[in-house]
Amino acid sequence: MSDTYKNLAIHLDNLPGGYPATDSGIELKILRRLFTEQEANIALGLTMKPDTVETIAERTDLPGEELAESLEEMAQKGLIFRVYKDETVMYSAAQFVIGIWEYHLNDLDPEFVKDVNEYLPHIMKEVWTKTDTKHLRVVPVSKSVVQDVEIASYEDAEELIRAQSKITAQPCICRKEHEVLGEPCDYPMEVCMSFGAAAYYYEENKLGRSIGVEEALEILDKGRQAGLVIQPGNAKKSANICMCCGCCCQILKNIKTLEKPAEEVHSNYYAVVNEDECIACGLCADRCHMDAISVEDTAVINLDRCIGCGVCIPVCDVDAVHLVAKEASGRYVPPKLTYQTYLRIAKERGKL
Numbered sequence: 335m336s337d338t339y340k341n342l343a344i345h346l347d348n349l350p351g352g353y354p355a356t357d358s359g360i361e362l363k364i365l366r367r368l369f370t371e372q373e374a375n376i377a378l379g380l381t382m383k384p385d386t387v388e389t390i391a392e393r394t395d396l397p398g399e400e401l402a403e404s405l406e407e408m409a410q411k412g413l414i415f416r417v418y419k420d421e422t423v424m425y426s427a428a429q430f431v432i433g434i435w436e437y438h439l440n441d442l443d444p445e446f447v448k449d450v451n452e453y454l455p456h457i458m459k460e461v462w463t464k465t466d467t468k469h470l471r472v473v474p475v476s477k478s479v480v481q482d483v484e485i486a487s488y489e490d491a492e493e494l495i496r497a498q499s500k501i502t503a504q505p506c507i508c509r510k511e512h513e514v515l516g517e518p519c520d521y522p523m524e525v526c527m528s529f530g531a532a533a534y535y536y537e538e539n540k541l542g543r544s545i546g547v548e549e550a551l552e553i554l555d556k557g558r559q560a561g562l563v564i565q566p567g568n569a570k571k572s573a574n575i576c577m578c579c580g581c582c583c584q585i586l587k588n589i590k591t592l593e594k595p596a597e598e599v600h601s602n603y604y605a606v607v608n609e610d611e612c613i614a615c616g617l618c619a620d621r622c623h624m625d626a627i628s629v630e631d632t633a634v635i636n637l638d639r640c641i642g643c644g645v646c647i648p649v650c651d652v653d654a655v656h657l658v659a660k661e662a663s664g665r666y667v668p669p670k671l672t673y674q675t676y677l678r679i680a681k682e683r684g685k686l
Contacts, residue, residue, distance in 0.1 A: 339365045342374045349382060350679040351429030351469065352461035360453045367446065368434065373408055376401070377427065382676065384417045384424035410539060412437025417531045431457060431584070432469050432574075436507045439541050447511045458588040463598055467678040470565040470576065470585065471600035471668060472641050474657055475558045479644040480603060481656040488570040488668060489602065495527070495550045495575070502533040503553055504542030508582040525557040525577040532573045561621050563643040568600060569672045580623030594638040595624050600666045603642035603657040607633045611654035618646035618655050 339362050346353035346365075353361060369377065379394035387405060391398040405425045409416035415428045428434050435450060462468065473489045474480050487493040495501070506526050509519045527550055528536045536542035545553070557564070557577035563586065566572035580586045589595040596604070605626075607618075612632035619627040626639035627646060633655065644657045659665070669675045680686045 336371055338371050338374045338378075339369070342369065342377055345378050345427075346430055348685050349427060349429045350676040350683065350685065351431055351433065352457060352683065353430050354456060354460040356453065356456055358452075360449055361456075364446075364449055364453060367449070368411075368438075369413060373404070373411075373413060376404055376408065377414060380414060380425060380427040382427055382429075382673075384415070384419070384426040386422060386424055390425065409535075412539065412541075416535055416538070418534070437535075437539065437541065439505060439507050439510060442511055442514045444515055447514050451511070454584050455588055458585070461683070462585070462588075463592075465679050465682040467675060467682060468568055468598070468600055469675070469679075471568045471666070472643050473564050473566060473601075474603060474642070474644040475564055475648065476644070479647040479657050481606075481658055483659045485659075488572075491554055491564050491566065491575060492551060494566055494572055495554060496547055497571070498529045498533075498547065498550070500530055500533045501545050501547065501550045502528045502536040502542030503545045503550065504528065504536055506576070506578075506582070508578070508584055512582050519579065519582050521562060521579045521582070522556055522560050522577075525553055525560075525562060526575070527553065528574045530573060558648070561645045561649070563623055563641070563645060567672055568668050568675045570668055570670045571672070573672050578623075586623055590624055595626075596638055596641055599641045600668065601642035602660050602665045603644070604637055604640045604660065605635050605642070605644070605646055605655055606658050607635055608654045608656075611652050613652055613654070615651070617649040617651070621646050621649050 342365055343353055343361050355361060376394065379390055387398055387402045391401050408414045409425060412434060415426045417424050473491055477485045477490050503524055504526050505523045509521060509523050512519050528542060537544050562577035562579055565576045565578050567574045578586050580590050589598045592598060609632045614629050614632055616629045618633050619629050624639045624641055626636045628634050642657060647655050
């Protein structure tokens with residue numbers, strides 16, 4: 335086998351999101367499926383910083399006109415990222431997650447899904463659980479479920495949406511892959527959103543449809559009503575919002591297998607039960623995606639497992655559950671911008 339794919343795997347592993355090697359070589363099988371050898375060689379010349387075709391041509395010693403055509407084709411195939419500065423198109427490397435995998439929303443097949451599902455737990459183990467900074471964070475399903483504290487605007491999903499000028503809605507890649515395998519999920523499908531440059535990419539690649547703020551808020555409410563966990567990108571100015579379930583979400587279903595899922599998410603809240611009000615109906619336990627609630631004489635919260643999402647609260651008919659804020663010393667403040675998040679992750683992984 336050509337060393338090109340091994341080199342590309344190393345290149346992707348040097349990006350913040352990582353692409354660690356396995357004993358089985360499944361990561362190379364995935365790359366051979368996605369990239370031609372020429373595309374893999376071009377990808378080796380890209381970084382996370384968007385560059386013009388001219389700059390990439392100088393770096394790769396490839397003819398500009400031919401390279402421009404190849405870069406655009408690769409962007410359309412979901413192998414790299416495309417962004418615009420004024421009227422100039424620029425290209426950058428895409429991480430495998432969050433990135434290349436999600437960009438293949440429209441061309442999943444059972445074999446591809448099975449290969450990626452074999453590989454993603456390895457990324458979770460070798461990258462996600464070993465960095466303090468995560469790609470996503472958890473915010474309350476509504477500010478109304480938080481008791482006695484005013485939540486920051488970056489933790490208010492409605493405020494995150496209202497601040498956007500470009501939004502797309504798209505199907506959840508995790509639920510889509512279950513559908514491809516003949517195991518459809520009962521939760522709503524089109525409840526993920528991208529913002530700004532990411533939204534333009536999703537729209538141009540026909541991965542999502544452009545929507546306005548009001549429709550985005552309706553989609554948010556649909557996800558909340560269904561009991562989905564709200565996970566924006568890990569920045570104050572988030573590039574996306576995912577609405578996730580513990581049965582499909584690659585992040586939640588993998589951390590759910592851990593003894594202490596709460597340690598693997600950025601969340602500033604945890605659930606508390608008022609034992610005097612609780613009638614032990616079990617509705618909150620049924621709603622919990624992390625198996626953090628057991629029911630004895632009353633509902634009991636396992637704080638090692640509670641990720642502070644608040645999905646348990648709206649179903650309590652007697653208002654016996656609420657979220658409380660963590661102590662100031664334990665609260666998480668995300669970076670302002672997404673690239674700052676990735677710089678943190680890269681430093682923690684020793685890639686800078």
